[in-house]
Amino acid sequence: MGAILELLNAFTNFTTVLASIGMILATSSFISGLQMVKGKGSIERKIHRGNGFLAFGIFAVLAISSFATYGVSLWSVGGWLAGVLVIAVKLLIVHSRSRRAFKYVSWLGAALITMWLYLVYIHIPL
Amino acid sequence: MSKTFWTTALVLAASVLWAAAPRAAIIHVPEEYKTIQQAIDAAAPDDEIIVNKGVYRENILIEKALALRSAAGPSSTLVQAADESRPSIKIDKAVNATVTGFSATGSLLAGVLVSGADNITLADCRFTDNASGIVMQGTTNSTLRNNVSNSNAQYGLYMEKSHNNRVEQNTASLNRDKGFFISNSNGNAIVNNSVNLNTWDGIMLYASTGNTLTGNKTLRNTYGMVISESPGNELSDNTTIPNLFLILPIALIYLGVVSYLLQKNLLKALYKE
DSSP: OHHHHHHHHHTTSHHHHHHHHHHHHHHHHHHHHHHHHTTOOHHHHHHHHHHHHHHHHHHHHHHHHHHHHHOOOHHHHHHHHHHHHHHHHHHHHHHHOOHHHHTTHHHHHHHHHHHHHHHHHHHSOO | OOHHHHHHHHHHHHHHHHHHSOOOOEEEETTTOSSHHHHHHHOOTTOEEEEOSEEEESOEEEOSSOEEEESSOTTSEEEEOSSTTSOSEEEESOBSOEEESOEEEOOSSOSEEEESOBSOEEESOEEESSSOSEEEESOBSOEEESOEEESOSSOSEEEESOBSOEEESOBOOSOSSOSEEEESOOSOEEESOBOOSOSSEEEEEESOOSOEEESOBOOSSSEEEEEESOOSOEEESOBSSOHHHHHHHHHHHHHHHHHHHHHHHHHHHHHTO
């Protein structure tokens, strides 16, 4: 009961809610991406793109909110740019349609999930 | 000599003694004295100084037993170090002094320096943007309660050669070195403090023994609690990684999988693939 209350209490913070939604969307996008690699159909593509696009939007909102709240510093800009870089590299590889590059896509997907785990971690209210 | 005579004499003597006995005065700043230091200098031992809200640009030095408190609390009563090379508030070799409800900032040494003192109470204060928030040196039997010591260049609390003190329900966050640095100090009780988001250690205990650390939260520091060359301390119920840090990501991944399955079935139904 205590753990559930603690869990609910975490969602009183707006950025925690946003980061959590981003994590859920990123997970859905990741699973559908893996299914796409296996050659599944257009539904997987829709889920992957839709969830990925929304997750990126949330990523952008969280970045803007972070700059507005804590100001702009070298570390924060570097961190958010690293996230953008992972997303951009993943998109580039997917759109390149190169068979050699394609085998790294699942690793980049895992990197994105790790990035979202970190985003959730830093947004849990203390 | 009747019984009435003796009773009357006793009552008279008691009245004279009561009237002559020194009583603690209450001094108001800035109504009676313009600066806090003037009020402290004028105060007799055990007097109470009540400071109204405002910004006081001075370096306060307390060397006697007195109670210094703000009327409006730390959010509207600020002591800004006039000479930034000295602490904003210094309690030096005093016994039985109390400081309550101030903010102190702008010192390249400390928000408050408690040095060689005994039985000091420091409560409900805020120390931000100093070199260190609270510094205790050679201080004994004192209490730090419900203070906030955030965003200092070094430590939230630096305690050195200080023994048998009680540090409870304080917050030390976003300091650019350690939250609490307890060095060569024995027999202190560090209880229910929140020491989060500091650049290096949350709480560091160095060359200190016989301390009790109970119910402290040290979250998202580089190192939660560091005990170095310090045998014989008692640690219980401290948290460095709360359950929520594990439960929430697992719950979110689970929801992600559920969300994927729901979307898949929904889209299947829509497009009849």
